[in-house]
Amino acid sequence: AQSVTQLDSQVPVFEEAPVELRCNYSSSVSVYLFWYVQYPNQGLQLLLKYLSGSTLVKGINGFEAEFNKSQTSFHLRKPSVHISDTAEYFCAVSDPGNTPLVFGKGTRLSVIA
């Protein structure tokens, strides 16, 4: 079964600084990878997903992620964060073939003015 490790439970960063949220998954022949964001008292919103093709995936709100098969990683990046990016971010993985999403424990991003 797939598993996901989000290496940082909390990441504080100053406004307008770059940020990287790290995600590693257990190895598999092929995977689907996702990043979701959860604002306080809200559900999850999809930021971006990798299904196949280009390893650099661009998402909403200026986020992007790079799929690295050799390192089994899917790190999320943003070149310049805003206060409004303060939220919890979840990495998720699934095998093709209608298997459920497996989520990491989440990374709480705090943007400091």
Place this chain on the structure above:
Amino acid sequence: KAGVTQTPRYLIKTRGQQVTLSCSPISGHRSVSWYQQTPGQGLQFLFEYFSETQRNKGNFPGRFSGRQFSNSRSEMNVSTLELGDSALYLCASSPVSGVNTEAFFGQGTRLTVV
């Protein structure tokens, strides 16, 4: 287009009671999945329904059950509540079954068991 609607938003129950949570998916979506979110365990998959049939089931005891109606609305039921069932329960809907389509999440139902 209305989003995924979960009712109620907040619920307080006593140990031993049972509870039913409701999820109305986005119009036209036929797949509904349920997740339990707790600080300790994170997000854990409960089950998925598609066209009134359970397609996948997570590793939860039989006290957790669900169903889907012909209009795609779904309910989940937890019987004999335990303190550890306190969590945010999230519902997600998709047009079809399978994770290669985007899942749209509701705001969740926060269940507190006392």
